[in-house]
Amino acid sequence: xxxxxxxxxxxxxxxxxxxxxxxxxxxxxxxxxxxxxxxxxxxxxxxxxxxxxxxxxxxxxxxxxxxxxxxxxxxxxxxxxxxxxxxxxxxxxxxxxxxxxxxxxxxxxxxxxxxxxxxxxxx
Numbered sequence: 235x236x237x238x239x240x241x242x243x244x245x246x247x248x249x250x251x252x253x254x255x256x257x258x259x260x261x262x263x264x265x266x267x268x269x270x271x272x273x274x275x276x277x278x279x280x281x282x283x284x285x286x287x288x289x290x291x292x293x294x295x296x297x298x299x300x301x302x303x304x305x306x307x308x309x310x311x312x313x314x315x316x317x318x319x320x321x322x323x324x325x326x327x328x329x330x331x332x333x334x335x336x337x338x339x340x341x342x343x344x345x346x347x348x349x350x351x352x353x354x355x356x357x
Contacts, residue, residue: 243351254315256330269333272326
C-alpha cells in the first residue's frame with residue numbers, strides 16, 4: 235500500500251511563507267497527477283493545487299493562484315507546495331493525494347490520506 239506523509243506546516247504571520255512536503259512510500263511512485271487539498275475547521279476539504287506527473291502542467295484554485303507553487307520530484311517520490319503571501323484564510327490542515335478532474339476543478343483520487351500538516355496563519 236501507499237503511505238502519504240505531509241510535513242512542513244507551522245504557525246506564521248500573514249504575509250509569511252511555508253514550504254510543505256508530501257512523501258509517498260510503499261510502492262512505486264506513479265505517474266498520477268498529484269494534488270494538495272486543505273480542510274479548515276467546519277468546512278469541506280477543498281482543492282488547492284495539482285501537478286502533472288512530468289511537472290509540466292500545474293493547476294491552482296483561484297484563491298491561491300499567484301501565491302502558491304506546486305512542484306514534484308519523482309526521483310524522491312515527493313510533492314511540494316511553496317506557499318507565499320499567506321493569509322489567515324489559508325489556515326487549514328493540508329493533505330496530499332493523487333488528483334483527478336472534477337468538472338472545472340480537481341478532487342482526490344485515492345481513498346487513503348496521510349496525517350496532514352497544520353498550517354496556521356495569524357493576523
